[in-house]
Amino acid sequence: MEQPSVKQVWEWLDAVPDPEIPVISLVDLGIIRDVAWQDDTLTVTVTPTYSGCPATSVINMDIETALRDHGIEKLQLKQQLSPAWTTDWLTERGKARLEDYGIAPPQPAGGPERCPNCGSKNVQKVSQFGSTPCKAHWRCTDCLEPFDYFKCI
Amino acid sequence: MTRNEALFEFLQRMGDNTLILGHRISEWCGMAPVLEEDIALSNTALDFIGQTQFWLGYAGEVEGEGRDADRLAFHRDAWDFRNVLLVEMPNGDFGQTIMRQFLFDAWHSIYIARLLKSSDTRVAEIAEKASKEIAYHLERSADTVVALGDGTEESHARMQKALDYLYPYVGEMFLSDEVDVDMAAAGVAPDPSSLREEYDALVQKVLDEATLSVPGNRFAQKGGKTGTMHTEHLGHLLCSMQWLQRAYPDGNW
Known part of the structure; x- marks a missing residue:
């Protein structure tokens, strides 16, 4: 399979709804900080909204599920705290x-x-x-x- | 004590403060006097548990013995905890819970502001995230202390009683030991004794507005942050918090 472009991955992520507020996407929420390829591994950098937000683990699972459905095999989710998420x-x-x-x-x-x-x-x-x-x-x-x-x- | 050992101690102190207080206020879940307060306490508890994952997660990495945040939270016994005594004090009535929260939030907000400039990048990043949440905690607990202190005769009396009961546990947050001295020398964290003046001014302002009197006696109960001696309350708290991991070690779902 040809490596999907970073732009394509952003579009896929924009179709993943926030688990608590399903009318907005994870991209709308502003928590996806970066999407990058390193050789054949895709790294998605995510920042939490609140430290203890229980949706964080569900969000990570939803990202993984969505990207695997699009054929991404080697995926790494990275958590980034700084700069801290802001509305x-x-x-x-x-x-x-x-x-x-x-x-x-x-x-x-x-x-x-x-x-x-x-x-x-x-x-x-x-x-x-x-x-x-x-x-x-x-x-x-x-x-x-x-x-x-x-x-x- | 090596620099690494001091850093591990410091991180446990940060994480244990938020873990124990987070657990304490979660005990109110479903039981607070009104729904809004129930939700507010549960949300604050969530913030604390989230911050705990950052602090204890980093502590485990620094220690390098393969312990993660869960392992540190659920597989240590009372004498290994490094939280200040204030946060393990029982909830008492709602007023006592709010007073404990305010006395801690005031310290937490001043301390975390200094950690934003920590020489340790990870510490600074966690502080940056936590400081936004702590600002909300302090605003709410201070407002509630004023509302209840300057409220009815009954609520005023209860808040004054809570303050008198908890005040001996304030001093420990400002005691320095070799861990603090080492962390201050490395630029990782401030020397807590340097923050007392700022704390007193903040607390005095809110308590004045709440028509409450700050106790004159500065005697400080201590032993929590050094792990020398916790109160009997911590063991009971851990009993409830850790029972599942004690009964079914490493169980997960």
Whole structure:
């Protein structure tokens, strides 16, 4: 089999959904830091979102499964801690998909810009911690719906 | 003590602090007074367990005896643990848990900020990752200490009682021994005794806002980070944390 290009591998990875938030891909999430061939071995460098995020091991397994399905035989997954993952690495497409899904995307101001359900700007924080390590719990004071906010780190 | 042995000790201290406190607060899972607090404590516990994997994983590599993070966490006995006594203290009521968390988070945030500039690249990288999480931990525990301290008569009394009970365990975080001196000389980590002033200022500010009084007595219970003498509480904690690996060594799924 001919060695697939790095660009091709990135496209394959872009089709692997985040296990917790399946509307965005691992590439959208910004945790794939590098894809490179070293002779006949493909190295994929991944950085964790939060140190203890339980999705990390599932993500590694999903990457491995996807690439093996595309015929990659020699694969090495490398963990990289620095530079530490930041929500700035979420793609614009990823942010838009988060909002469609009902999760307010991260904002530099530190809180959601608007309610992902009704668009109201009248929102308040319930807790800094939410259903996963990467999210905080907010509510809309107009439509009264609770929602997740993808917090900045 | 060689430089490598000192580094191994230092890494165990970092990893054992986060491991033991992470386990302690996970004991609240499903039992906290309100759902939001339950989730917040569980998320904080997760961050700590994740940081533990980095610290103890590196410790195992430095030791070079083939022990990984799991091996160090689950196959050592109480006398081999190097966490400060504060983190093994029992949860008590919710107020005591939050006070312990705040007293630790305040130290953790100041200490980790120094590790960002560590001469050891791996240490600096782990610190870079952890510092973002620790900033959230401190913000939340400080806010909650203020809310409960400056809350009702009952919550105020409980927070003051928790502070009086835990304060003798604060001093140990600032004691230096030969490991600290060696790590400071190598530029790996700061000398903990140099951080007390900054810590006192931070803690005083939050406790003032919480209308709580800092105990005057600076007597420090010690022996945890050196492994000389842990409290009886650690053994009971390990009993629950390690039982599966004790009963079924090296079992996995």
